Amino acid sequence: MPVVVAFFSFASAGAAESGFIGMQVQGMSPAIAEALGLSRARGVMVRDVALGGPADKAGFRRGDIILSFAGKDIETFEQLVEVVRTIKAGQELTATVRRRGKQAKLALKAGKWLQPWLISKGSFTTIPETGLTLSALTQKVRERFGLRWGSTGVVITLVDPNKAEGIDLRRGDLILQVNQEDVWKPKQVAAKYRQAKGNGKKFLILLVEGVNGFRFSLLKVK
Structure with missing residues (x-):
């Protein structure tokens, strides 16, 4: 081989x-x-x-x-x-x-290493209101979900169907940006959600990579 x-x-x-x-x-x-x-x-x-x-x-x-x-x-x-x-x-x-x-x-x-390429330790977080569990994109997670080489972002590992009704997000989707800002750590996404909630925002816009390519999805802030 x-x-x-x-x-x-x-x-x-x-x-x-x-x-x-x-x-x-x-x-x-x-x-x-x-x-x-x-x-x-x-x-x-x-x-x-x-x-x-x-x-x-x-x-x-x-x-x-x-x-x-x-x-x-x-x-x-x-x-x-x-x-x-x-x-x-x-x-x-x-x-x-x-x-x-x-x-x-x-x-x-040769360039400098950017933070999204340096992820080596796994980390997880859950946003309870949305039913989403998020993971850092380590090599192990990449292989588990069959994500392409070169992709960066935060992986959706679990979606609670009881809380995620109407959400256009799936297990294995990769969140690249939240409100046009790059993310590569689960806590970054959670922080963006809490910030939006504190500011009275109704939605976050996510750039997502899924099985059909890239798309923008709205995440309702509850």
């Missing part, structure tokens, strides 16, 4: 001091090389790129095969991992990729 890693997972291993790349990659295999018409399994494939991240801005695309990175030839997945661990925020580097049979050189500037 090919080896897979999301670069953001290095944060949970204590490597958050390294620069942020924003890319998910997969090791090559002889079978993949053959399918692509290559003579041997060399390089590392790009599976996904974080929207707006350093790799995205540099021009990396899904399906690219990374042949060199930061001045180092890349033959294997393990080599790329070791190189990326040494990259610092603000560091400028070049990479060579193979794309549709041709080579291209890309220039990348």
Whole structure:
């Protein structure tokens, strides 16, 4: 089986001091090389790129095969991992990729880790009036609910049907924003709710990612 890693997972291993790349990659295999018409399994494939991240801005695309990175030839997945661990925020580097049979050189500037990408410990909270239980998006929670790589936000883990009547929210939905402000901790959503209630507001507007993509949903303040 090919080896897979999301670069953001290095944060949970204590490597958050390294620069942020924003890319998910997969090791090559002889079978993949053959399918692509290559003579041997060399390089590392790009599976996904974080929207707006350093790799995205540099021009990396899904399906690219990374042949060199930061001045180092890349033959294997393990080599790329070791190189990326040494990259610092603000560091400028070049990479060579193979794309549709041709080579291209890309220039990348590593970024700083943003808080939503550094979630490693689980946390939960409940908003009793709404019947919603919320969880931080750890890797374990991501896998449990089948949430895509690169997504950030707060996961709805439970919905009490006795209190959630008329609410357009489902178990497994991901709340990205509350009233146009990014959230990544359950307590942030709860605080926004309490603030709205204290100010006499009737609704909060949530940016939600679900099985059918993104949508705005209204959460009634009770």
